[in-house]
Amino acid sequence: MSYSLKPGVVTGEDYLTLLKAAKEGGYALPAVNAVGTNSINAVMEAAAKNNADVIVQFSNSAGQFYAGKSLSDAFEAKVIGSVSAAQHVHLLAEKYGVCVVLHTDHANKPLIPWVEALVAHSESHYENTGSPLFSSHMLDLSAEEIDFNLSECKRLLERMAPIGMSLEIELGVTGGEEDGVGSDDDIGADNPLLYTQPEDCLQAWELLSPIGHFSLAASFGNVHGVYKPGNVKLRPEILKSSQELVENKCATDPKPLDLVFHGGSGSDKSKISEALTYGVFKMNIDTDTQFAFAKAVGDYVNEFPRAFKYQIDPDDDTPYKKQYDPRKFLRSAEESMVTRLDEAFHDLGSVGKSIAKK
Numbered sequence: 001m002s003y004s005l006k007p008g009v010v011t012g013e014d015y016l017t018l019l020k021a022a023k024e025g026g027y028a029l030p031a032v033n034a035v036g037t038n039s040i041n042a043v044m045e046a047a048a049k050n051n052a053d054v055i056v057q058f059s060n061s062a063g064q065f066y067a068g069k070s071l072s073d074a075f076e077a078k079v080i081g082s083v084s085a086a087q088h089v090h091l092l093a094e095k096y097g098v099c100v101v102l103h104t105d106h107a108n109k110p111l112i113p114w115v116e117a118l119v120a121h122s123e124s125h126y127e128n129t130g131s132p133l134f135s136s137h138m139l140d141l142s143a144e145e146i147d148f149n150l151s152e153c154k155r156l157l158e159r160m161a162p163i164g165m166s167l168e169i170e171l172g173v174t175g176g177e178e179d180g181v182g183s184d185d186d187i188g189a190d191n192p193l194l195y196t197q198p199e200d201c202l203q204a205w206e207l208l209s210p211i212g213h214f215s216l217a218a219s220f221g222n223v224h225g226v227y228k229p230g231n232v233k234l235r236p237e238i239l240k241s242s243q244e245l246v247e248n249k250c251a252t253d254p255k256p257l258d259l260v261f262h263g264g265s266g267s268d269k270s271k272i273s274e275a276l277t278y279g280v281f282k283m284n285i286d287t288d289t290q291f292a293f294a295k296a297v298g299d300y301v302n303e304f305p306r307a308f309k310y311q312i313d314p315d316d317d318t319p320y321k322k323q324y325d326p327r328k329f330l331r332s333a334e335e336s337m338v339t340r341l342d343e344a345f346h347d348l349g350s351v352g353k354s355i356a357k358k
């Protein structure tokens with residue numbers, strides 16, 4: 001089946017179409033954390049260059065940074081900054097000729113009010129334009145009891161679904177203390193202290209799928225949780241078991257769960273490819289693109305060290321304005337981020353797969 005959408009920010013049914021195209025096509029979209037116009041534009045530039053669709057996501061602290069660190073009301077800054085960043089994407093995404101999903105990253109229990117405030121902005125955006133400001137938000141209550149986690153997700157989704165928004169949730173592990181976790185060499189893939197259990201995925205599906213669209217980040221050994229890196233093996237086959245359980249119990253189509261890969265930085269490429277075959281449509285990327293950005297700035301400073309000390313060289317009167325112009329080193333940073341994202345699009349099989357109408 002071939003799909004086609006108008007380029008720009010996609011929400012509601014269009015977002016579901018994008019997701020379906022990815023799952024059917026066996027590829028995933030990188031979800032890249034951005035903190036300002038440089039990183040947002042670099043993500044869209046990389047997507048355009050690779051003729052691929054992409055997800056731009058903001059953490060609460062990125063929203064605050066976007067608004068400006070000096071603002072005294074940090075909560076308000078997190079909200080307004082996220083809205084401002086989203087508006088930037090709305091204004092520009094279409095110009096890049098690809099589909100862009102707008103999302104917010106991990107929000108734990110204290111950040112529920114941040115998500116709710118953003119949903120309120122999407123509600124007024126929906127009233128004015130017929131679509132929400134953001135495509136989706138994430139609620140990460142994986143550190144809480146599963147019943148609380150899922151009932152809060154249900155409450156939020158009941159408010160978001162009517163305006164065409166999707167919710168990403170996270171199911172944790174039943175353990176939590178590093179000490180009690182141990183190594184999976186002794187314990188195995190059915191250890192609920194290390195891996196999300198398929199029964200929990202089924203519980204989420206039964207509660208949330210009648211309400212609206214949700215996606216699911218499950219722990220299958222990805223390192224961004226409660227355990228020590230290196231202690232746990234990546235076991236994407238856990239995702240397969242979860243898909244099969246939901247499919248069999250609820251008589252759905254194959255791979256009903258829309259899965260998200262968190263903490264993918266530095267993962268074995270073969271494990272990434274394997275995860276894609278089990279219905280992963282989104283992989284978060286932050287650490288590696290941050291480093292790409294920083295490394296380019298560092299290299300630039302090392303190349304022109306005196307331009308970062310003197311406006312005019314005291315020894316030979318060389319003017320350094322051309323070198324210390326922030327656009328020079330920020331552009332190097334953008335280009336370096338684009339290069340790192342080339343690799344991400346390649347790993348996720350999404351090069352050339354944009355469904356935006358040309």
Ligand SMILES: [Zn+2]
Nearest residue numbers: 140170217262
């Ligand atoms: Zn996560």
